[in-house]
Amino acid sequence: MTFLLPALFAVTGVLCGLPKLRDHAASIALWGARLAPCLLIAILTSWLLITPSPDAPFHGSLLSALMLILVVFMAWVLMQFSQHYMAGEPRVAQYYRWLMLTLSAVTLTLSSNHLLTFWAGWVGISLGLHFLLTFYPERPRAILAAHKKFILARIAELSLLVAFSLLYLEHSTWYLTQLMSQMQGTLSLTEQIAACLIAVAALMKCAQLPVHGWLMQVVEAPTPVSALLHAGIINLGGYLVLAFYPLLHLSNAAIWLLLIVAGLTTLFSALIMTTRISVKVRLAWSTSAQMGLMLLECALGLYELAVLHLMTHSVYKAHAFLNSSNAVHEYLLRKIAPDETPNALAWGAGLVFSGVAVGLSTWLWDYQGPFSPWLLMALALTLLIAQWRSVPQPTSLLRLAGVALGLSVLYGGLKTATGWLLSGHVAEHTNQAFSLADIWACALFIILFVLAVSLRYYAHLGWTRRFSITLFAGLYLDEWFTKVTLKIWPVTLPAHSKAKHHGVALLFPNLSKGWKK
Secondary structure, X not given: OOOHHHHHHHHHXXXXXXXXXXXXXXXXXHHHHHXXXXXXXXXXXXXXXXXXOOOXXXXXXXXXXXXXXXXXXXXXXXXXXXXXXXXXXXXXHHHHHHHHHHHHHHHHHHHOOEHHHHHHHHHHHHHHHHHHHOOOOOOHHHHHHHHHHHHHHHHHHHHHHHHHHHHHHHHOOOEHHHHHHOOOOOOOHHHHHXXXXXXXXXXXXXXXXXXXXXXXXXXXXXXXXXXXXXXXXXXXXXXXXXXXXXXXXXXXXXXXXXXXXXXXXXXXXXXXXXXXXXXXXHHHHHHHHHHHHHHHHHHOOOHHHHHHHHHHHXXXXXXXXXXXXXXXXXXXXXXXXXXXXXXXXXXXXXHHHHHHHHHHHHXXXXXXXXXXXXXXXXXHHHHHHHOOOOOOOOOXXXXXXXXXXXXXXXXXXXXXXXXXXXXXXXXXXXOOOOOHHHHHHHHHHHHHHHHHHHHHHOOOOHHXXXXXXXXXXXXXHHHHHHHHHHHHOOOOOOHHHOOOOHHXXXXXXXXXXXXXX
16 A cells, blocks of 8 residues: 555656646646645555554654655645646646656655665656756756766665665665664674665765755756755655664764764855855755754764754745745845844853753753754854844844743754654664764854854955855865766757857856867
8 A cells, every 4th residue: 555655646747748638737746746645644544553564565664654744745835836837838748747756756765665665766766856957958057967966866876775785685684674673783894884885875865065066056947846856855865864773873984974974064055055146056055054964963863853854944945945036025135134243242142041041941851962952052042142133123132032942942842742753763872962973063063153153244354255255166076076077977068058058167167178069
């Protein structure tokens, strides 16, 4: 019964592509999205009534159930939005076909307990997304970004296939639940290699530095595709880490690979985001930073916080992309806001009020674990309070202090509730406060806070100007990655753009030698 949901999306996608039904593709896709919630309810009900065996196709994971609910909800929203947004497009039938087939692959991956089925769905997601990203084949930036994404996806898929094969050779089973139940004590060399390969695949899927550039350049795709990518597909890297967490938390190499790469991505992507003007590009850098933070939470053992982050980020990012047409209005509001640098009193009030709010919340919820997530919350609340005069509609300082307290208590409550909901599904491994991993995360958050404040309020200083220029260039990482990619595997640009190739040349002026003529 589990595979009925992927089958529904797949059949709907095939129907959308049939020549005789192309004029009705939008309606067919919409009805498919409307039927999906009913089918999902039936599937989840059967799971609650029947305890699945370890070798069942659907392993009964609460994480999988939550992700399926999220995907089905997003599918319905995207279909509703696309009815008007994509109306009149000459290739709209192809759009709905590949969108539904991609959703079919996503639900197949989320509902699979067999590693080979999981991998097949993973590959299907990438292939379906490739056709969606190249929906406008005449745009050079779209072709170049999809080309880089295609190469990285193949590397990630190969890493996963090798990891799954090594796990099978070690444990003689392809079933995820059986494998994870056997993960205890010290890992063998084979398991260590598999854990690191899974971590590499997750980092690539989440567009972490230095393989992040494609995510910033696929904004050429239709807005619903961007929403699907940023609110759903890219989160699968986090889902991969969470699903294989019993294995990964036993591998110091895999954990520190996540801590270092995801941590640095969070730091630099959040800073680079502030230098971007295009709303969709800003959101893309935000996604890279958010995915880095989620992987960092996984590496710290904050399983329930990572799940909460994954769910809320998906909903927020889908709304942000689908609401991107209001960017001009939001920009004008920021322009009329008073640009007042907080004084020492404002910073002091922010530190005091945020410290009290975080302290009360940790006491109220009897928190035990790493200190870094609460430090991040305290720094964010400090900035919120200190900027009380620099917002479009300033409010009183006491009211902001009350808001800070409410946000801190809500944060702790949601984290506690998610942990309670996932009780029995969470591996018993959480880094203690001020462990080496926790200190690393704390240092990253402090550096991020100091640099963000300096770039915002002390941009006139020489070092901030130079640093801002480097950030605007994206640390030059993607330019080098693109140059290497085009030397190894050149890409053919659209025929009408070869003479000018202005779209890519403006971004990468030194890369014309790597284009295939």
